[in-house]
Amino acid sequence: MAERLLEAIGLNAAYAGYDGREVQAVDNCSVYIDEGEILGVAGESGCGKSTLGAVLSLTTRPPLYVKSGTLRIDGKEQELGHGVKIPREWRGEVVSLLPQGALNSLSYTAKISSLVVDVMRAHDPSIKKDEALDRARDRMKAVGLPPRALDSYPHQLSGGMKQRVITIISTLLNPRLLIADEPTSALDVSSQRALVEMLREMLNQRIMAGVIFITHDLPLLKSISDRIAVMYAGQIVEVGAAETIAERPWHPYSAALLNAVLAPEPETLTKKVFAIQGSPPSLVAPPPGCRFHPRCGLEMDICSEKEPSPRGDHMRYSKCWWTQQNPTTPINLDDVLGFKAKIDDVRDESLVAAIDHVAGPVVTAEAPTKEVS
Amino acid sequence: MRFSSRFYFALSLVLLVLVFVIVGPLIWSVDPNASIGGLFDPPQGVGSLILGTDNEGQSVIANLANGARTSLLVGLIAGIVATTIGLTIGLIAGYAGGLTEEILMGMTNIALAIPSIVVVILLSVALPQRNMVTLALIIGITAWPWTARAVRAQATSVRTREHIEVAKMSGAGFWSILGWDVLPYLLSYVVMAFVLQVSGAILTESSLSMLGLGPSNIVSIGMMLNWALAWGAVRVGAWWAFIPPTVLLSLIAFSLLLLQSSLDEVFNPRLRRGKKIKPVAIPAGQATRQEDYISPHSDGAAVGASTLLSAEAALGNDNAGAFADTPVPQERGEH
């Protein structure tokens, strides 16, 4: 039975905008991850997944403020919030962040080895240069990377190699948890695969005890994660084992996202995919109740009144009124995508007809809508 | 556009100078050429002798106010001339590329290599009559090369952008693209270059006048300095004859340069330092992670945030983040 590695409960973080307005980017999220596990965080742009990564790795900076939350790791507990001081060792040694676009931030005129020394010295100023480099070289050899990459300049390495080297560097201090934010978006598929396999290898060797992998790419997540958390509009709407979510999603948004995945598989040749109507809500004033309800074809009255309570346990749950009330019925995608003319909450048949007239009857008999946003 | 405090400070300095130049001659309305006192009379009172008299017994303050006006006008005209020439050459060279660019830049480099002060002096000496406008033109005609180079560099970088290709494929012609697709993207840069040109021209005019090559019929700050030097104000210790013009000249140059650097912050969002306390100024669309498309460079400076831009509701809904249900539920559902 795997040990619980990290519990993060009730995380709230917001961006302070001008005029005192706040953008509630992470809204009451709770994350649980066991040792040896890769937890994937999926969602589209603006859902708050990168912000969640920043909060969990304790690297938030103004204008992003953590309003509240509790982190429990290795028996130690840390409250988060405005004005709370984070112990220095936590950052980098307990939780380490591999930020988005890290491979582009390497200094062009310095060898990789100088970055290694800088990182090690930031946490232990007395460490000798050779010592730091030896540790890095051993690490590289352990996962099968050529140690001479450390003596290269960034432009001499390919994108994939750079990203792998940076991943090693971000784990030099032996963090318990590594949070990787979109580590593969700029990489080719083959480099992506190499990085993913390297992360698995690092976990096997217990270089770190767990990984949180943040990306918008669902098939990638499914291939690497043990469990996946789906985020929408700052909230976690569903969590579960990767296989389970892929086969039996418990939330209409997850179902729609999965449907929009295009992979080289036989179904792709024949299926017809449609977009979710509308667009993600404003996080300054999100919709009442369930945040997905304005775009959801399965919407019921209660959805716009109360926020859904979670159904399931904290390793597998979803927040949706409809699935709560229909626990055994699989989610029908046609219903979610709302082929009953949901346009900005106005259910007006004449409006549908007018739009169809201008837009042209583009679709076949069973799917009469286009995105109207 | 968000203006920083630095901008407001610079703007107020510039306005201060302008007020002095416009209102000064009305307050101290004595004719600057009239002798109102003895040789180098020290300052007294608040009337036309507030800064004493110069070597010809003329009121220093009156000369200063009128002279500053001249200097500013020369600076403005020269600035317009130089910026126009530099912009045109740089724009065409940068966008057209190829042989056109080589020829235009070649000309520019030659013009740049010739010491402009020498040319200005020679031209000034050659002219029989030097009035304000001809002086301004001469200065403008010799000051454009650096603007041309800078504008060309900017235009070259705009040339490779995608919207130019889209414009070409829409059938737009050379001049249409130049005017509508390239120039608007350079305008902020050109404004800043213009401010620098004005500042530079004022200083050049002062140098010329100090050398005795200034406008022959009216007073300028440089002329005042010329007289002060030539007629021994320094030796005599008549500080009021040369310190005030120097201070005013420095103030003008400084305020223009400060204005220029604060404009840079306005036009280039990445330089903004923002406030230290919350709420922090966030320019529309930036840094709220609300981009609705994935930027491969992920530098956060992309625009998107159509949802934030269109959000009209006030921040009333406070419980959107609050401590509602925790996700450790009491009920156990089926898996």
Next chain:
Amino acid sequence: MDALLEAKDLTKVFGHRNNEVRAVDNVTFTLPKKTITAVVGESGSGKSTLARLVLGLLPITSGSITFDGKDVTRLGAHDRAVYWRDVQAVFQDPFAAFNQFFTVERLLNRSLKLVPDKAEGSARREEALGHVGFKVEDVIKKHPHELSGGQRQRIMIARALMMRPKLLVADEATSMLDASLRVNVLNVLTDLRDKLDTTVMIITHDIGQACYLADQMLVMEHGVMVEQGPTKEVVFNPQHRYTKQLLADVPKLHGDLGEVPVA
């Protein structure tokens, strides 16, 4: 099916002698009328360069392109303008492709220089916007920063449609869009083929997307076209080592990494 565009031994070389880079190396292919062709490859494969050669935005080093029976390999400025009435493009970056100072109206009107009649111009605008799912009054006065990424790409397609082109080249048109927004743009491309008889050439690194959209697939590696054929064949019965490796490395929803999909 007759061919709209035929490319033979198309080559593009950058640089000289020791520094030369063969971005596109002797590529031969055909674009049949009323089809969607996908050019698939990773970064550095030369696919974007190929797109620009086809569009006439880059000069060709050697080889030939025939469009609708006419040789369009080397075009003077005037001929190129004519070519651009039949061939249009949508690019990758939905923000950089717009002049941020223009409204949608301005953007679309630019293409109307050749249409002297105002009423006809206005009708074309309405038609083009309609094809991508917009009502004219909803977007015509907007600036790019007031539109979302997906909307901008669709406006770009509408701009391309103003000329009623025979060939539309979409260069990574959806890579910067979220998965759920992407779908709308992709569906528009399919509709263009089905309803307007437009031939479409999409450039993408996303083999899944190519699988969804394309009738024919061309796979490129380092400037060389390593495999081409009907999509079903290329994806589910790949012949070349590179294609097989590409398919194996792509994560799929069903099945693991390392497996080549089987139909």
